[in-house]
Amino acid sequence: MIGYRVKTLREEKKMSISELSAKSGVAKSYISSLERNLQTNPTILVLEKIASILCITVDALLYEQVDHSMDDEWKEIMKDIMGSGISKEEMREFIEERKCTALEN
Incomplete structure (x- = not known):
């Protein structure tokens, strides 16, 4: 559910509903009702505003499962990172910095 993901991501960022509301321009009451699954059909505009502040994509709010499989190239990159110190x-x-920068552009 979208509301559950919004709440979880907001809490991970240690952000209150009031902060998310002020930064996103979405009414505090709307965010609260979204998180409690009383509002189940938010517009794309609302999701874009919330996702932007949470430094994630709208897809991350919409879809429960994300494909976590890694191809061989990614595995090599991860090995390089792990060996770099x-x-x-x-x-x-x-x-996190790259996510936020990418979403701002």
């Missing part, structure tokens, strides 16, 4: 935290920070 970059910590998990540094890699996570890099990825």
Whole structure:
């Protein structure tokens, strides 16, 4: 459900409903009803606003399952990263920065 994913992602970012509302321009009451699954058919515009603030794609809100399979090239890239001495935290920070930058453009 979209509402559950919004709530989970918002909480992962340690963001209140009020903060998400202020930053996205979506009414606090609407976000609350979305998270409680009282509002089950949000518009794409609302989803885009929320996704942008959460630094994710609209697809991440719409679809429960994401294909996590890795092809051989990705496996090689991951081996290179693991062998480079970059910590998990540094890699996570890099990825989060890139997600937000990509969504802003």
